[in-house]
Amino acid sequence: MPRRLLVLAAFVLFAASSHGQKAEMPAEKNACPANAPFLSADALKKAGVEFPVFKRYCYADKSGSHALVLGEKQDTPFSGELLSSAIQASLFKVGSDGALTRQWSIRDFAGKADAGINFRSKLVELADLDADGLIEPILVYRFFAPDDEGGFSSSDFSGGIKIITFHQGRKVAIHAITGQLDGERRTTANANFFALPKPARQYLVRKMAGMYSARQFGFDNSYGFMPQEERGAR
Known part of the structure; x- marks a missing residue:
C-alpha cells in the first residue's frame, strides 16, 4: 500500500476509535x-495555516473526520517560556482522499499591555456539548501580563484568558480578566454563549470553576462563574 494511503488509513482507524470514546x-x-x-507543512500552508504549528489533534464524529491545528507565532521568547504576539487555530474536515476543507478559523493577538499570548494545550478539549453526536473543540489561550523585571507573570491572578468554541457554526467566546482584588476580575461572553443549550452553558461554567479550583486561572466567581453579557462586539 502506498505510504500516503497507509497513513491515511491509520488516521481513519484512529478517528473511528475516538468516535466511540466519551463525549x-x-x-x-x-x-x-x-x-x-x-x-x-505544504498541505497546511496551502490550507491557510501561516504560523508555526504548535499542536495537531485528530478526531471523528458523525459528520466525518477532522483535524484541529493550533499555530503560534512564537516570536516573544522569555526565560522558561516561549510566548507569541499572535495565534491561529483552524478546524479542517479531512476527506477520504486526505483533502482538507476548512470549517472555521480564528486568530487573536496580544495587546499592547500584554507580555504575550499562548495556547494552554492541557486545557483544550474535544467535547460534544449538547449530545448531538458532533464534537465541539474547546480552545483555551492565555494573555500574560508583564512583571516588573522584564519578564511576565504566571500567577493565576494576573492577565487574561479566552475560551473559544464553535456551536452549529457560530463562534462562542468567553473572555476573562483577573486581578488580586475582587473588583479587578471580570468574565464576559458574547451573545452566542447565552444562545447555547443549557447543558452546553453549564459545561463551560463547570470548566471555569474547575480551572479556578486547580489554580489555573482566577476567574470572577461573583455569579457562580457564570459570565456576564459583554457590552458591544469584541
Whole structure:
C-alpha cells in the first residue's frame, strides 16, 4: 500500500476509535498520527495555516473526520517560556482522499499591555456539548501580563484568558480578566454563549470553576462563574 494511503488509513482507524470514546476528552489524547501527509507543512500552508504549528489533534464524529491545528507565532521568547504576539487555530474536515476543507478559523493577538499570548494545550478539549453526536473543540489561550523585571507573570491572578468554541457554526467566546482584588476580575461572553443549550452553558461554567479550583486561572466567581453579557462586539 502506498505510504500516503497507509497513513491515511491509520488516521481513519484512529478517528473511528475516538468516535466511540466519551463525549468529552482532553485534546492531548487525540494527537494526530505522526507524518500524516494531509497535515504536512505544504498541505497546511496551502490550507491557510501561516504560523508555526504548535499542536495537531485528530478526531471523528458523525459528520466525518477532522483535524484541529493550533499555530503560534512564537516570536516573544522569555526565560522558561516561549510566548507569541499572535495565534491561529483552524478546524479542517479531512476527506477520504486526505483533502482538507476548512470549517472555521480564528486568530487573536496580544495587546499592547500584554507580555504575550499562548495556547494552554492541557486545557483544550474535544467535547460534544449538547449530545448531538458532533464534537465541539474547546480552545483555551492565555494573555500574560508583564512583571516588573522584564519578564511576565504566571500567577493565576494576573492577565487574561479566552475560551473559544464553535456551536452549529457560530463562534462562542468567553473572555476573562483577573486581578488580586475582587473588583479587578471580570468574565464576559458574547451573545452566542447565552444562545447555547443549557447543558452546553453549564459545561463551560463547570470548566471555569474547575480551572479556578486547580489554580489555573482566577476567574470572577461573583455569579457562580457564570459570565456576564459583554457590552458591544469584541
